[in-house]
Amino acid sequence: MKAEYTIEKPEDFREIIDDLLLEHQSEESLVITLTGDLGAGKTAFAKELAAYFGVTEPVTSPTFTIMKKYQLESEKFSELIHIDAYRIESEDEVGPLDLDSLVGEKRNIIAIEWPERILSTLPANFYNLTLKITEGDTRLVTASRNN
Numbered sequence: 001m002k003a004e005y006t007i008e009k010p011e012d013f014r015e016i017i018d019d020l021l022l023e024h025q026s027e028e029s030l031v032i033t034l035t036g037d038l039g040a041g042k043t044a045f046a047k048e049l050a051a052y053f054g055v056t057e058p059v060t061s062p063t064f065t066i067m068k069k070y071q072l073e074s075e076k077f078s079e080l081i082h083i084d085a086y087r088i089e090s091e092d093e094v095g096p097l098d099l100d101s102l103v104g105e106k107r108n109i110i111a112i113e114w115p116e117r118i119l120s121t122l123p124a125n126f127y128n129l130t131l132k133i134t135e136g137d138t139r140l141v142t143a144s145r146n147n
Contacts (some may be wrong), residue, residue: 007041007131007139013048016141023145029108030077033115033146036131038119041139045129046082049111053080055137061113063087067097078107085114094121095123122146 005016024030032049034042043061048061054073062068062084070080081102088094102108103123115122125147132140 003143005143007141008137010044010048011125013041013141014043014052016045016129016143017049017052019143021091024127027106028123028125029106029110031103031105031110031126033122033128034111034113034131035115035125035128037133040131040133040139042131043084045131045141046080046111046113049080049109050080053077053109055080072109076107077109079105079109081108081110083110083112085112085117088114088117090122091118092120093122095125 002019005012007013016054020030020032021034028047034045046061047059050070055069055070059070059082062082065119066084066087068082070075072078072080072084083097097123099121102110125145128144128146130142
């Protein structure tokens with residue numbers, strides 16, 4: 001998997017998505033954490049991920065609802081779970097999300113914004129994308145695997 005990507009428009013996230021899917025050959029759910037400042041492109045990535053799998057409904061950051069689910073048109077994955085942990089003040093608040101069950105479902109893709117707020121509740125294996133604003137609308141995305 002390429003370690004750094006330059007993103008100039010949302011469609012550029014597709015290269016990262018392609019690389020993630022090539023890299024992720026396990027039968028486990030695909031967990032992607034999205035780290036970066038406000039406006040860095042975390043939700044833009046989630047929107048492009050949903051579009052990649054044929055989601056046509058509007059995808060917005062679930063800041064107030066914490067979690068949103070989307071059905072996917074894919075042979076390998078059936079659901080995208082988009083979590084925004086920004087408003088979570090304590091990892092004790094993660095319980096109602098039933099994250100263990102979501103991760104245990106092998107056909108899920110789970111995209112988590114602000115993962116640093118719930119780090120100890122994440123599975124051992126996940127991919128992290130760190131997004132940084134560079135110039136204008138350009139973003140630098142660093143991809144890594146945690147395992």
